[in-house]
Amino acid sequence: MKLNKISELFSGAKYRASNIALFGAALTSMLALPAIAEETANDQENIEVIQVRGIFGSLKQANLMKRTDARIVDAIVAEDIGKLPDANIAEALQRIPGVSIESDFGVGQNVTIRGVTENLILLNGRSTAGPGRGGISLDDFPSSFLKTVEVIKSPTPEMIEGALGGTVNMQTIRPLELSEPLIAVSLEGEYADKTENTAPKFSAGLGNNWDFGESGTFGASVNLSYMDREIRRDEYFNKIDLQDNIDIDGDGIVDDSGGPNGKYQRKTQSTNEQKTEERERTAYGLSLQWAPESENGNIYLDFNATKLDGGQAAYSILDVGGSVEARSDSYYGHNGLLHNYDLVGAFVIPKTWSDFTTSDTTSHAIGTEWNLTDTIEFSAEYSISKADELQTASEFNLRPIERTDPTLDLVTHTTTSSFYTGSGIPGYTYADSEVLTNPDNLVFREFFHKTIQKDNEEQALRFDFNFTDVGVDWIAAVKTGMRFTDRDFKSTRFDLMPNGSTLKDSYKKAKNADGLFAPVWIDDPILAGTFKTVNLNNSFNQTGINGQNDLMTYHVYDAERLKDANATYELVKQILAHTDYAMTGSLADNMVESSGAYQEINEKTQALYAQFHLDFEDLQAVFGGRYIRTELESSVVDSIDADGNKVLTTGKNDYNDFLPSLNVTYNIDESTLARFAAAKVMRRADFDQLSPALDIDNSLVTGTQGSYKLDPYRVTQYDLSLEHYFEDGLMSAAIFYKDVNSFTETGRSCLADSSTIEGQNTTEWGNICLLDTAGQSQSEINFATEAQGQAYVDAAKATGNTGILIDTEVNGGSGTVKGLELAYMQQFTFLPDFWSGFGVNANYTYADSEQPDGNPLLKISKHSANAQFYWENEDLQFRIAYNWRDRYLDDQVVKRVQTVGALGLNTADTEADPTVGNSYREARGQVDFSASWDINESFTVFANAVNLLGEPIEETTELGSVWNYSEADRRYSVGVRAKF
Numbered sequence: 001m002k003l004n005k006i007s008e009l010f011s012g013a014k015y016r017a018s019n020i021a022l023f024g025a026a027l028t029s030m031l032a033l034p035a036i037a038e039e040t041a042n043d044q045e046n047i048e049v050i051q052v053r054g055i056f057g058s059l060k061q062a063n064l065m066k067r068t069d070a071r072i073v074d075a076i077v078a079e080d081i082g083k084l085p086d087a088n089i090a091e092a093l094q095r096i097p098g099v100s101i102e103s104d105f106g107v108g109q110n111v112t113i114r115g116v117t118e119n120l121i122l123l124n125g126r127s128t129a130g131p132g133r134g135g136i137s138l139d140d141f142p143s144s145f146l147k148t149v150e151v152i153k154s155p156t157p158e159m160i161e162g163a164l165g166g167t168v169n170m171q172t173i174r175p176l177e178l179s180e181p182l183i184a185v186s187l188e189g190e191y192a193d194k195t196e197n198t199a200p201k202f203s204a205g206l207g208n209n210w211d212f213g214e215s216g217t218f219g220a221s222v223n224l225s226y227m228d229r230e231i232r233r234d235e236y237f238n239k240i241d242l243q244d245n246i247d248i249d250g251d252g253i254v255d256d257s258g259g260p261n262g263k264y265q266r267k268t269q270s271t272n273e274q275k276t277e278e279r280e281r282t283a284y285g286l287s288l289q290w291a292p293e294s295e296n297g298n299i300y301l302d303f304n305a306t307k308l309d310g311g312q313a314a315y316s317i318l319d320v321g322g323s324v325e326a327r328s329d330s331y332y333g334h335n336g337l338l339h340n341y342d343l344v345g346a347f348v349i350p351k352t353w354s355d356f357t358t359s360d361t362t363s364h365a366i367g368t369e370w371n372l373t374d375t376i377e378f379s380a381e382y383s384i385s386k387a388d389e390l391q392t393a394s395e396f397n398l399r400p401i402e403r404t405d406p407t408l409d410l411v412t413h414t415t416t417s418s419f420y421t422g423s424g425i426p427g428y429t430y431a432d433s434e435v436l437t438n439p440d441n442l443v444f445r446e447f448f449h450k451t452i453q454k455d456n457e458e459q460a461l462r463f464d465f466n467f468t469d470v471g472v473d474w475i476a477a478v479k480t481g482m483r484f485t486d487r488d489f490k491s492t493r494f495d496l497m498p499n500g501s502t503l504k505d506s507y508k509k510a511k512n513a514d515g516l517f518a519p520v521w522i523d524d525p526i527l528a529g530t531f532k533t534v535n536l537n538n539s540f541n542q543t544g545i546n547g548q549n550d551l552m553t554y555h556v557y558d559a560e561r562l563k564d565a566n567a568t569y570e571l572v573k574q575i576l577a578h579t580d581y582a583m584t585g586s587l588a589d590n591m592v593e594s595s596g597a598y599q600e601i602n603e604k605t606q607a608l609y610a611q612f613h614l615d616f617e618d619l620q621a622v623f624g625g626r627y628i629r630t631e632l633e634s635s636v637v638d639s640i641d642a643d644g645n646k647v648l649t650t651g652k653n654d655y656n657d658f659l660p661s662l663n664v665t666y667n668i669d670e671s672t673l674a675r676f677a678a679a680k681v682m683r684r685a686d687f688d689q690l691s692p693a694l695d696i697d698n699s700l701v702t703g704t705q706g707s708y709k710l711d712p713y714r715v716t717q718y719d720l721s722l723e724h725y726f727e728d729g730l731m732s733a734a735i736f737y738k739d740v741n742s743f744t745e746t747g748r749s750c751l752a753d754s755s756t757i758e759g760q761n762t763t764e765w766g767n768i769c770l771l772d773t774a775g776q777s778q779s780e781i782n783f784a785t786e787a788q789g790q791a792y793v794d795a796a797k798a799t800g801n802t803g804i805l806i807d808t809e810v811n812g813g814s815g816t817v818k819g820l821e822l823a824y825m826q827q828f829t830f831l832p833d834f835w836s837g838f839g840v841n842a843n844y845t846y847a848d849s850e851q852p853d854g855n856p857l858l859k860i861s862k863h864s865a866n867a868q869f870y871w872e873n874e875d876l877q878f879r880i881a882y883n884w885r886d887r888y889l890d891d892q893v894v895k896r897v898q899t900v901g902a903l904g905l906n907t908a909d910t911e912a913d914p915t916v917g918n919s920y921r922e923a924r925g926q927v928d929f930s931a932s933w934d935i936n937e938s939f940t941v942f943a944n945a946v947n948l949l950g951e952p953i954e955e956t957t958e959l960g961s962v963w964n965y966s967e968a969d970r971r972y973s974v975g976v977r978a979k980f
Helices: 005-011 016-032 054-068 089-093 565-575 789-798 833-837
Strands: 073-077 099-104 107-113 120-123 146-152 167-172 182-192 197-211 217-244 263-291 297-332 338-354 357-371 376-400 415-420 427-430 442-467 475-496 531-534 554-557 591-593 599-616 619-640 646-669 672-683 694-696 702-705 713-726 729-741 744-751 804-811 815-827 838-850 863-872 876-885 888-891 919-921 924-934 939-946 953-956 962-968 971-979
Touching: 054 073, 054 146, 054 713, 054 815, 054 838, 054 863, 054 876, 089 099, 089 107, 089 146, 182 217, 263 338, 263 415, 297 415, 297 554, 338 554, 376 554, 376 565, 442 565, 833 838
Parallel strands: 120 167, 702 804
Antiparallel strands: 073 146, 099 107, 146 167, 182 197, 182 971, 197 217, 217 263, 217 962, 263 297, 297 338, 297 357, 338 376, 338 415, 357 376, 376 442, 415 427, 442 475, 475 591, 475 599, 531 554, 599 619, 619 646, 646 672, 672 713, 694 702, 713 729, 729 815, 744 804, 815 838, 838 863, 863 876, 876 924, 888 919, 919 953, 924 939, 939 971, 953 962
């Protein structure tokens, strides 16, 4: 870290004028504001003191936080020191009304709040750095470090901008909060049923504070966490496209499929992908705090760091090509989906691959809170958050070529594949049952390796003032402050390019000394001991398979070896040693930076806010505004000079936002509150969207490109809620409405690039866009028809008439989200004896949305519900939790279904049919279970089960056909906690 970066926030010549103006405005507003009371609408002496212990204790404390907050807030409170009710933060948050989660490998990762994914993750009220704009991934931060997690749905001016749905604020324990020394240790073993692996999980927390009399009080706390987990994900998916109706009963007459526009749905490209991931996470947190004897303030120093490491063993078996041939059992189903048929002339492509990301994330801060006088409180904080990520992706691919002597005439080994529809994953058999295992049919095709390094660092400096006792009875508090940030984001990509090009299709390009192709079959002595036959006995045991599926047994390069990219490179070096593709040097020597993918972004923000707290006895209000200036510079490589240095070209975009907000609470009676909130919020685009750099896949078929001109999302939102608190419970209802402006949507174009003539892979020819004129990019998207086929695309490629399909985010129109939340929580203490230990915590959310093209917003379920049923006494706890969400639009313009839309046009043109390429995630529920037994005051044993019933995931097209099945481990854990 450069120390002078702090002063650069204020004194940089480029920003000095605006900073001085902003600082002067802040001072003027502070001097003009009368002194006011510290932010609170309730006398702290009247707040009930609750000992947080057990499930009911944590729920009651969460209700108290919700009740006394001026904002619309929900919270999760740890049942004990460092123990949230779920082992994962995201999985805990899904119990909150209006919150749904996205999972990866069955592990909760990202949250959707009130149907919006653009949210903000804070740690103790300050921003964090992660892979993108929103902050650290929730599965990367240990839940054992936290005492509470707030979900703030209605912002106030003092809050950091950037959340459209809500702000997640994770709070750790401060050492001066401890009333006695703390030692807390947890040791756990987690079993995953697919990998049949038991993962060790360990966490420890230590803390104490010491009174040094006149020298004040000093406190320190430290948290440690370690996890080494092995989990697996099984996926089976197809490509689905639309074709003209055919004769399926053999009577010579074309049959009406009942599909849209005279089309039937066809499944091809059956793919089985199985990935095992080893994830090792090490984290620590250190907090130091000092307060003077007068207790007029404190100074704190926080350090938090998380390191993620590991690797993947992954396989993909792809079935390509083949023409449809109906059988006697063929028939059309819903929306014209063809069932039970053969694909004549299909071939398979086995692939071993890995795309794991290692990361180091840190969040450090130094700050102070001080009572300057009896009426003025001052706080300041400098923080630095940083995320360094290394994405590593490798592929070792095979090709089905019939064994022959060196020749220039290589023959692809094809077979007939047969679909059988039924429950679960389709049955799928090959006429050649050894097509995936016979070494006579499989040759080395290519080896790819790339790395993407992303560095994301934000420095933030903030000052806040509270003024008290203004002399006006109904003004309870005023707050003002400023915040400055300096963000640097950089992304670099390196690809394996020996001799200036990749090893794409080396089996048919590398020639021997006689000028002939000499592919290496997988039983060659060079490859001895590097291949394995995979047939996992628990594949798709949740979804089920309709009889036999030959894709489940395959012979591939061992993925454990691929984890060592250097060793695999040396092996490939031997394979190609006697060809004109021969390589020299090490893997590192042949990694070439892709200058076209280089991204460099600097973003500076300056914010100023004023916040007023009003109190009219039964009515309290918080209102004010936040003004933010954003200055963006986005750079890409223009050229490389004679010395090999990058010459950058930089685009600039500056904009200002004023975000007013209002939160009103009306006390209907002693136990019932009504709330109203209104606010404008904004969210800047993600960094990948702000860079014009091109990101193109290895096959030169698809890519993405951003734009520094993108405006942020801007949302105006309204909330109205009613909360009724009763003895041992809560009932609440809320309605919300969000009007989204500066919407972004995906624009598509067909990019002309001369590299496609030699480098483009036409195996999946149906996904390649065609150019009207060679060398000229175009906005119109055209694909080859089934009748034209691969031969047509290959001919177009040879003349430069194939392009790369590029997706670009552009600002569009407006959209809306509106919905309803209902919640109910109660401990049944009024019941006698044993029955008084029962309790329930349940909620339901309805959310309806629309974006400019008429589609719903991404990731929004119209209906979702959560329910927790529990029983506990002084020593025992049992909890069963159920989470369910309705079908929702998961992604748009998905490659595997990119021509399937409601109108049946067989086109990828989203202007003609905005539903083409839509992929929906079907409704799904999940049951989790936990239990614990307090042996004594110090020791507790516990057990947990995640996804107890093993519920898989299904994805469907706009026409309702399943194209993707996915499932992950059930996870069971047992452990012991000790607290002294």
